[in-house]
Amino acid sequence: MNNHPLELHAPADHQAQVVVLGAGPVGLAIANYLGQAGIKVLVIEKLDKLIDYPRAIGIDDESLRTIQAIGLVDKVLPHTTPWHAMRFLTPKGRCFADIQPMTDEFGWSRRNAFIQPQVDAVLFEGLQRFSSVRTLFSRELVEFSQDNAGVNLQISTPDGSSERVRAQYLVACDGGNSVVRRNLGISFEGKTAPNQWIVVDIASDPLSTPNVYLCCDPQRPYVSAALPHGVRRFEFMVMPGETEQELSKPENMRQLLAKVLPYPDRVELIRSRVYTHNARLAGKFRDGRILLAGDAAHIMPVWQGQGYNSGMRDACNLAWKLALVVKGLAGSRLLDTYEQERRDHAKAMIDLSVLAGHVLAPPKRWQGTVRDGISWLLNYLPPVKRYFLEMRFKPMPQYTGGALVKTAAQIKNSPVGRMFIQPRVLNEEGNEVLLDDVIGNNFAVIAWGCDPTWGLSKAQMEFWTQLGTRFIQLLPCVQLQAAREVHNGVIRLGDSTGRLKEWFGRYPASIALVRPDRFLAGLAIPQTIGQVCDDLSKALSAQPQTVATNTSKVA
Incomplete structure (x- = not known):
């Protein structure tokens, strides 16, 4: 990182009370909330449009409640499948963990399938309701600084010119490879999983069976998930020595799909991508007037579908506090409670996601044998079955300090x-x-x-x-x-x-x-x-x- 003071005397091309860097779901949710509060917001996105390929496929009741709070839940629900069960299967197809919570204490189904680009589009369209919110696409962050009164940014435009931005606060929602986090020198400790996974999305679902199945096959673990609008997602572990280029060849793709379909040639392939699963947590979520949210603050394996939902929890926790501070209705120390309240729970969700990954694909084969034997016995114990059925293993957020009063x-x-x-x-x-x-x-x-x-x-x-x-x-x-x-x-x-x-x-x-x-x-x-x-x-x-x-x- 090089220190290079910005020319603070130069006039800003754009001014806002809050700059949101990144037009992913977390940034869009924060911008919608702040727009409702009448805050002047500038969303800056380096791409020329929203990402259009599917990523997250699970949205929970807490995230739907957040979307309800920004007035868009009725437009999101048509792109979801409620009461989406998650079932872990042994190599022989026996279901040893059936997770299908039917509770709705927060107003919505606990587990739901969705296709992220469709919901992201709803969140982006929601910004058009607010004259105080603007979005700039194709803008790359070049430089940023902060002082006692605000934040300065220099961004590059598609034609190579520069623009200056001045705001009171910057919320960095710029992903797991966050340039803001890296250039602030904030640690991002954790692990990268040794195995990659190839994700295959197919239109006109050739199985069309509901729910999501995670098959713990030691030869090649895989996932089969039903998604809204007739889309099926398969995820296969990439074995040592395999590459994305090789697996994407028609003959190798056919071999993968033959594991889950009787006619692997009769499919409408949407796309395939290889992903690496990381489990990392930022050393801190706030640096003065700069805050990290979503993947910039924490990333986790996909197995509990909590990467997206943890980011939405960040948005829900941070946005109302930021609105009060910007309006002068609360002191800036309120923003310290964002990390105080969110960081421990994000760590708990990372640990749960890693554990679920080890259940699906144990690091050692003998651990899979032990898992199958224990699961057979535990499945006959009603309290254990309820524990999985009601998803009680999921750590619910509970704040012991922060913006609350406990006697x-x-x-x-x-x-x-x-x-x-x-x-x-x-x-x-x-x-x-x-x-x-x-x-x-x-x-x-x-x-x-x-x-x-x-x-x-x-x-x-x-x-x-x-x-x-x-x-x-x-x-x-x-x-x-x-x-x-x-x-x-x-x-x-x-x-x-x-x-x-x-x-x-x-x-x-x-x-x-x-x-x-x-x-x-x-x-x-x-x-x-x-x-x-x-x-x-x-x-x-x-x-x-x-x-x-x-x-x-x-x-």
């Missing part, structure tokens, strides 16, 4: 720091809707039975109203017909499924403070809500930290 009495088994549920509710107009559609991209103070504003002072009400907070009273549906006994600004909702009453019944609290990313920031009762709100406001309004000047020329 000493709430530490053990507290839901604070976990994602709040999203059942359907009945509004006063008699319509059944999802809870998040009532909250919008805002904080929410959700109270069971009582007036959520009762314990708040006038100053507290003004503070939380300024943030756009939704004050919600939950009632049994039959009580919606009674006269209102709450503040005029309170939204009354009926608990049409009973899930909310059941949720509050687990804990010694009746009021939930929910963040814009739907994570529970605190619990209270009417007599303590004022103190909990004060404690949370302090976490959001920390003093801005000093940012040292740093200039990086892209190597």
Whole structure:
């Protein structure tokens, strides 16, 4: 990395409050959220268009909830297959792990198949709703620097000229080979898997059986996945000595497909690509006014479909914080909670993905024999079967510190720091809707039975109203017909499924403070809500930290 100060006195060709580097799903999701908040955003992409070849094929309920928050879920759902089961098979075809979780506590199917370019296109089209968001394609990052007031970028254009960009913050979503991360000198520790995999996508699905199968064949492990719109994906391990060029030859491709199809010549090949699986985590996610997100911050093997979804969790966690800071409604230290909350969970998902890869293709053959024997016995134990069926092995995000309030009495088994549920509710107009559609991209103070504003002072009400907070009273549906006994600004909702009453019944609290990313920031009762709100406001309004000047020329 060479230090070469930018000419800060030169006028900027482009100005924005936030620059998002990279028009992948994470960058597009962040730009959509910030666009909804009225933030001036510039998306910079080095390619001349969105990537059009399929990559990720699994999208989970948390990611769909994020897409719901940016108002695009109805356009994304037609490109998904809900309740997509994942089945691990022995070499002889016996299913020893059937993962088909049927829970929907967050409002959507836990596992869904999708084709990433189609969803990316929806996210990009969503940006056209906002006059404050612009996208520049075919722009290569040449140089960047930061100071106490913002970030400077120099980018090259297709005709070879240079453009200067000035922004308050830079979010680097520029992939696993991130030039921003590398030039900041941020470590990216982890491992690269010794084996590559060739991915083959086929139109007019020649099998057309649902779900995804992972066959643990020691000769050549493979994956067979049904995707929306009649697409079938096969993934085969590339064995030692094989190359992408050799495997792509018609006769070798036919030999691969003969393993899974009776007529390997009768296929409509879309494309094939060879991938290397990495498991790496950035040493830090924030450097002053520059933040890393998605693959720039962490990459993981594909076996649990969590690379895409972990990136979307980054977007959901970071975007609302960045919006508050840019608007001056929160101190810049709030951005430190992004790494504090996201890094440990990203590491847990990396470890899970690596483990799943070892189940599919054990490093040693004897480990596969042990796996098959143990799986045969465990499959007869109902608790173990439920463990896989309900996907309980997946580590759910739970933040123990950051932008939240935990009292000493709430530490053990507290839901604070976990994602709040999203059942359907009945509004006063008699319509059944999802809870998040009532909250919008805002904080929410959700109270069971009582007036959520009762314990708040006038100053507290003004503070939380300024943030756009939704004050919600939950009632049994039959009580919606009674006269209102709450503040005029309170939204009354009926608990049409009973899930909310059941949720509050687990804990010694009746009021939930929910963040814009739907994570529970605190619990209270009417007599303590004022103190909990004060404690949370302090976490959001920390003093801005000093940012040292740093200039990086892209190597």
